[in-house]
Amino acid sequence: QKEVEQNSGPLSVPEGAIASLNCTYSDRGSQSFFWYRQYSGKSPELIMFIYSNGDKEDGRFTAQLNKASQYVSLLIRDSQPSDSATYLCAVSPESGYALNFGKGTSLLVTP
């Protein structure tokens, strides 16, 4: 069974701080990595994807990938209360295949 692991949280950070969300995966052949945000009762919303080792920045979000360590993370700078949600890490073995999701980390940003 190919696993994607995330701490369930909740991760609580004060407004304006950096939130760091982590994810590990077991399939060394994984090619693509995604972060989705899911508000309670809503569907997942794509935040970022990353394919290569290193960092990828998009606004307040930075995704980091380390394939050797089978680790992917998401940093959220200047966290806002509206960032409070569950963050899902998803891994794809290759293009077009179904995503394997972690169970998500609950983030709470306190004013």
Next chain:
Amino acid sequence: EAGVTQSPTHLIKTRGQQATLRCSPISGHTSVYWYQQALGLGLQFLLWYDEGEERNRGNFPPRFSGRQFPNYSSELNVNALELEDSALYLCASSLAGLTDTQYFGPGTRLTVL
């Protein structure tokens, strides 16, 4: 550009009945994926359709089935409903073969009584 759409938003059925859920992908997307998200559980992959063909299915019994139509829309059928089928059913679409980024629809909330 319109996103992925799903219907109905909510569906209430009783045990043993059949449910049909529908999904329209983003225009130009040929791949449709179905996922189940039961309360307290992560997203579980159900089915993947591309170009009208079933490409892969997850670890679900055969009473979960579906199809993809020539316009790339899809439907998911669940036969002989059981209480544990109560969940949020999510459809996602992508440009398979070009990118595997999947975009989700709003979901159908199925309640089995």
